[in-house]
Amino acid sequence: MSKKKVFDEAVKFYSELSAEFKGKSGQPNLEQCGNILSKLKILITQLNFLPIEESSNCQKEMTLARDVIELGALYSIATRDIPAFRKYMNQLKAYYFDYKDLPKSFFRSQLLGLNLLCLLAQNQVSDFHSEIERLSYDEMQNDHYIKHPIKIEQYLMEGNYNKLFLAKSNIPSESYSYFIEMLLLTVRTEIASCLEKAYRDISTSEAQRLLHLSSQKELQEFSENRKWDFDSKIISFPLEEAKDSIPAKEVTKMMLDYACELEMII
Template sequence: MCVHRCRTFCRITMASVLKETAGLYETLKAEWNKKNPNLNKCGEILSKLKISLLELNFLPTTGTKLTKQQLILARDVLEIGALWSILKKDIPSFERYLAQLKCYYFDYKDELPESAYMHQLLGLNLLFLLSQNRVSEFHTELERLSAKDIQTNVYIRHPVSLEQYLMEGSYNKVFLAKGNIPAESYTFFIDILLDTIRDEIAGCIEKAYEQIQFNEATRALFFPSTKKMTEYAKKRGWTQSPDGYYSFSSQQQRTEEVTIPSTELAQQVIEYARQLEMIV
C-alpha cells in the first residue's frame, strides 16, 4: 500500500515538474524569438531549465529511457543555450552546451527528426575550434560529419574553407570570408580568428621591416578604417612619425631575429592587400 502511494506521489510530482518545465521552455522561446531578446532574462530561464532537465533525467544518462518528445524538448533548450552563449560572448558556456548537444545530433540521430539548427551549430563548433587554434580537434569533429555535409552544407563548408585558406596562408581570403558568413552567429568566432591572424601578420611586419607607412599597414592588416588601425597600433606600442610611418617598440631586438619566412609572409600579405584593394 505504501509503495503504491509512493509511486503515485512520484508520478504526480514528475508530472508537475514536467508541466513546469514545458512552461519555462515556452517562456524562453517567446523571449528568444523577439527581435531584441532580453539576454539576462533568457539566461535566468536557461538556468532554471537546466535544473529541471536534470530533475527529470532529460539529459541522457546511462539507463534512462526517454521519449522522443522529451529528447526534443531538451535538445531545443540546449540549442537556444548555445546560441545565447554566443550573444553573451561566453565561450566556456558555448562549449558546454555543444558537448551536450552532440549526444542528440549523433547518438540519437536515428530516433529524432533532424534539428533545423544542427548544421549551424556544428559549423559554429568547427569555427570555434579554428578560432582557438585547436586544429587537431577541428579535424576530429570533421570526421564525424558526412562527406555530403562537408562538401555541400553552407554552414559546414564555411569553416572548412577557412581552414584551407589558413593552411595555404591565404589570409586575404579569410578576411573576405567575413563578408560571406552563413549566419550572423558566425561573426563572434570569425572576429576572434581575424584578430589572431592580424597579430600574426603584425608580428611578421615587426620582424621584416624597420618601419611601415600608415596606409600600407592599414591594408596589410585588413582594417576597414583608419581609426581601427590607429587603435591597434597603439595597443601594440607602435609609434607614428610626422611623415606617417610606424616604427616598432621591439625594434632593438630585431637585428638578429629577422627570418626569411617572416619577410616573405609580410611581403606576401601586403601584396595580397594591394590586389584586394584593386579588386574592391
C-alpha cells in the same frame, strides 16, 4: 510534482525562452534569457534527458532537453562565454550522433558549424579535424553552415588571408561573427608580428592594407595597442634591444681559469 507537470512547465519555460531569445526587434533580452535558462536546466534534470526506456514520452523529454541545451549554446555565444559553449556542445554531440532517432533539430547544422569555427579560433586544429570526421560527405559539401568553417580552415592552411578577411562579410549566421572576429584578430596579430620583424617602418596606407583594417582610425588604435610610433603617413616599429650574443662574464671566467691552469703547468 508529477513528471507530466514538470514536462508541461518545462515546455512553457522553453516557449518563453525562445520568445525572449528572438527578442523585440531581433535583440534578445540576455538577462531574462539567463534567468529562464537556469530554471529550465533544473527542470530537465527531473525528466528523461537520456534514453533509459523506449517510449514516446521518453523521446519527447529527450527532444525537449536537446532543444533547451541548443538555446543554452546559442545563449553562451551571445554572452561571450566560450567554456559554457564548449560544455553545451559536448552534451549536444551525444544527441546529434548517438540518438539519431530523435526528431530533426533545427539548430544542428548551425551549432556544429559554430563548434568547428570555435576550434579554429582557439587554434585547436587537431580537434577540428576530429570533429570533421564525424560529419557526412553531404554535410561537408552542401551544408552552408558546415562549409563555411571548412573553407576558413582551407584559407588558413594556404595562408590566403585576403579570402579569410573577405569571409567575414559572408557568414551563414550572425552568431558566427564572434568567432570570426576572434580568428581574424589572431591572424592580424600574426601579420603585425611579421611586419615588426621585416621592417623598421612602413607607410600607413600599406600597413592598413596588409592588416585588412577598414580605416586609418582603426589602424591608429591597433598601432597604439602594439606600441607603434604612428603618424599620418609612417608607422615606425619599436627596435628590439640587442642581446649579447656572447656571454661575456662566462667567457671571461673561463679564460681566467684557463690562464691559471696554464700557469700551474708552467
